[in-house]
Amino acid sequence: MRVAALYDVHGNLPALDAVLADPRCRAAETIVCGGDLVAGPLPEACLDRLESDGRARFLRGNGDRETVTPPDDGALAEVGAWAAARLGPERLARVATWPATVELDLPGLSGVVFCHATPRSDNEILTSVTPEADVAAALASASADVVVCGHTHVQYDRCVGATRIVNAGSVGMPYEGTPDARWAILDDGAVTLVSTPYDAEAAFAVLSETGFPLLDDWYGAVFRGEVTAEEATADFESRRGA
Numbered sequence: 001m002r003v004a005a006l007y008d009v010h011g012n013l014p015a016l017d018a019v020l021a022d023p024r025c026r027a028a029e030t031i032v033c034g035g036d037l038v039a040g041p042l043p044e045a046c047l048d049r050l051e052s053d054g055r056a057r058f059l060r061g062n063g064d065r066e067t068v069t070p071p072d073d074g075a076l077a078e079v080g081a082w083a084a085a086r087l088g089p090e091r092l093a094r095v096a097t098w099p100a101t102v103e104l105d106l107p108g109l110s111g112v113v114f115c116h117a118t119p120r121s122d123n124e125i126l127t128s129v130t131p132e133a134d135v136a137a138a139l140a141s142a143s144a145d146v147v148v149c150g151h152t153h154v155q156y157d158r159c160v161g162a163t164r165i166v167n168a169g170s171v172g173m174p175y176e177g178t179p180d181a182r183w184a185i186l187d188d189g190a191v192t193l194v195s196t197p198y199d200a201e202a203a204f205a206v207l208s209e210t211g212f213p214l215l216d217d218w219y220g221a222v223f224r225g226e227v228t229a230e231e232a233t234a235d236f237e238s239r240r241g242a
Contacts, residue, residue, distance in 0.1 A: 001106060002187040004028035005114065005168040007150030010063065010218070011040020011083065012172030014206055015181040016049060018198035019171055024185060025196075028055065032102055034150045034168060035061020035116030038095060041212035043067070043083040047091055060098040061116040061151065062123040068096045078213050103144065108189020111144035117151035125240045126165065127233045128156035134240075135160040146191065148184065152236050154229045155182050155193045166191050175232030179203075179223045 004025045009016050019025050033056050037046055040063075050056040063079075067087070070080030084092055100122060102114040118124040118138040126135055126149065139147055139160065147165045154176065155169035169182025176182060179200035185192045200223040208215060221227050 001030065002028040002185065003030045003032060003104065003106065003112075005032050005034055005148050005184040005186065006171050007034035007116075007168045007183070008036045008061070008153055008170035008173060009033070009040070009046055010036055010170070010172040011038060011043045011046055011212070012203065012207065012219075013042040013045045013049065014203035015172045015179075015196075015198060016046055019181050019183055019196045020049070020053065022196045024194060025183070028185070028187075030104070031056045032104075032114045032148070033058045034114055034148065035059055035098075035122065036063035036150070037061070038067050038083050038087060039063025039079055040083065040172060040218075041207040041210040041215065042086075044086050044088070044091060047087065047095070051094075057102050058095075058098045059102050059114060059116060060095075060100055060122060064095055064098060065122060068092055075214060075217075082213055106186055106189075109146050109186060109191070112146045112148060112186065113142045113144040114148045115142075117149055119147065123151065125152060125236050126167075127152055127154065127236050127240075128158060128167075129233060129237060130240065132160050135165065136163075139163050139165065146186075148186070148191075152232065153182075154232050154236075155184075157191065157193060164191075166193070169193065169195075173218060173222050175222065175227045175229060177228045178225045 153170035168184035
């Protein structure tokens with residue numbers, strides 16, 4: 001069974017549509033939406049698109065949680081309230097039911113746990129250079145050979161002890177030096193990190209029409225390819241445990 005792992009769409013419908021149209025994604029029997037789908041400019045359209053696709057299994061990211069229950073103040077409160085208003089009560093009620101993890105038994109991979117950040121938290125930070133002891137502690141509760149995550153918007157694939165941890169990257173807001181949508185394929189015992197190019201300039205124009213409050217802060221530098229994986233990883237590591 002082929003599984004497409006699509007993480008951190010962040011309301012970027014043009015990026016999501018590009019991935020769904022990619023023949024490699026069209027060949028998947030299951031799509032795992034790994035969280036932070038609705039915190040962004042077009043949350044209702046992204047949710048409707050994946051729900052109507054019929055293959056998607058959803059799990060909760062911190063951005064989804066903060067949309068259902070916005071924080072009291074700060075930028076995330078503004079984004080959460082804005083996205084919640086776009087979604088409306090019926091969609092919000094469905095988002096509120098999403099679990100923290102999805103577990104699949106895939107041929108050749110045995111147990112696979114999909115989570116947003118780690119199995120124990122939707123906002124814990126793990127990167128490609130996080131010390132092994134910290135990674136092992138974060139994954140201790142996962143009874144799986146493979147853990148697929150997102151949250152930091154940077155793809156990586158590493159083994160810590162007996163556990164393989166794969167970050168699928170971000171479809172809608174990748175920190176990879178180009179705006180190409182990043183995602184992962186699990187198929188026939190293999191995990192493959194892939195990307196899908198699309199017209200980011202046209203996407204920015206579409207997203208600009210929504211009135212999203214943090215459009216340039218969240219997407220400007222990313223769409224211009226100005227955020228590298230190395231820079232993002234260093235920044236996330238500096239915030240770990242803060």
